[in-house]
Amino acid sequence: MGKDRENSNDKGAPKDDFTAKDLIAFMIASFQLIVPAVLILMGVLIAFYFLVRFWAR
Numbered sequence: 001m002g003k004d005r006e007n008s009n010d011k012g013a014p015k016d017d018f019t020a021k022d023l024i025a026f027m028i029a030s031f032q033l034i035v036p037a038v039l040i041l042m043g044v045l046i047a048f049y050f051l052v053r054f055w056a057r
Helices: 002-006 020-055
Strands: none
Touching: none
């Protein structure tokens, strides 16, 4: 009885397994978190590079 409850939800239907769609969703979510931070960091580094380059003339 205990094993049946672990593999079912409140309505008694079988629990869904981890699928390829879930993996793709996690990848998209991680890119949505990482890409903006990387782009901002690249922008700051490029701006710093040009400031130092023109300041050194």
